[in-house]
Amino acid sequence: DQQVKQNSPSLSVQEGRISILNCDYTNSMFDYFLWYKKYPAEGPTFLISISSIKDKNEDGRFTVFLNKSAKHLSLHIVPSQPGDSAVYFCAATGAGGTSYGKLTFGQGTILTVHP
Amino acid sequence: EPEVTQTPSHQVTQMGQEVILRCVPISNHLYFYWYRQILGQKVEFLVSFYNNEISEKSEIFDDQFSVERPDGSNFTLKIRSTKLEDSAMYFCASRTDSYTGELFFGEGSRLTVL
Numbered sequence: 001d002q003q004v005k006q007n008s009p010s011l012s013v014q015e016g017r018i019s020i021l022n023c024d025y026t027n028s029m030f031d032y033f034l035w036y037k038k039y040p041a042e043g044p045t046f047l048i049s050i051s052s053i054k055d056k057n058e059d060g061r062f063t064v065f066l067n068k069s070a071k072h073l074s075l076h077i078v079p080s081q082p083g084d085s086a087v088y089f090c091a092a093t094g095a096g097g098t099s100y101g102k103l104t105f106g107q108g109t110i111l112t113v114h115p
Numbered sequence: 116e117p118e119v120t121q122t123p124s125h126q127v128t129q130m131g132q133e134v135i136l137r138c139v140p141i142s143n144h145l146y147f148y149w150y151r152q153i154l155g156q157k158v159e160f161l162v163s164f165y166n167n168e169i170s171e172k173s174e175i176f177d178d179q180f181s182v183e184r185p186d187g188s189n190f191t192l193k194i195r196s197t198k199l200e201d202s203a204m205y206f207c208a209s210r211t212d213s214y215t216g217e218l219f220f221g222e223g224s225r226l227t228v229l
Contacts, residue, residue: 034217034218036220041222041223042222042223043119043206043208043220043221043222043223044158044206044220045220046217046218046219049217089158101146101148101163101208101210101218102148102160102163102171103150103158103160103218104160105157105158105159106157107156107157108157
């Protein structure tokens with residue numbers, strides 16, 4: 001099942017710089033996209049989301065961009081901090097109603113932010 | 116801050132044994148989920164539960180799996196006869212009735228089947 005893909009297994013960034021994590025999807029029925037962050041031995045923690053009617057959503061240091069025509073989204077973290085080091089998952093959902101909680105996850109990208 | 120709690124954090128069992136994983140979702144949430152992550156693989160949807168019944172389940176969720184909300188607070192996942200391939204981290208999640216895009220996940224229960 002490759003409906004949501006994160007092609008970069010890892011990303012290394014210097015503190016203070018921008019981190020850009022990418023995600024591609026194939027299912028045209030997806031209309032809501034989310035980013036989750038996960039530390040070892042913890043559950044995923046919600047970061048930010050975007051509806052398909054928007055192309056950008058911003059929350060503090062985190063911005064998600066959606067390009068529907070390319071079926072691509074990205075998460076920008078500016079400035080990156082060492083505490084941002086974690087696994088980042090892209091997830092998608094759609095079809096409405098009770099199906100909204102049925103998330104399809106990408107494989108995750110390990111972000112390491114060096115001091 | 117309210118959180119989803121799961122017990123046990125780690126369970127080791129013999130193949131063929133029954134296992135029950137427990138979750139206490141956030142109290143005003145109405146939709147409940149189980150996900151799992153096999154080591155090195157993606158987080159996968161197992162089942163969603165709303166209004167005291169399963170609303171959707173994946174092909175992974177076969178007859179060996181069941182869920183229930185026995186007392187209005189706990190939400191359990193039962194595996195009747197565990198297999199080696201059931202070894203995974205199992206995550207419970209919940210959300211409110213208005214979809215804001217946010218599922219709240221518990222810290223997970225690691226199941227090891229020997």
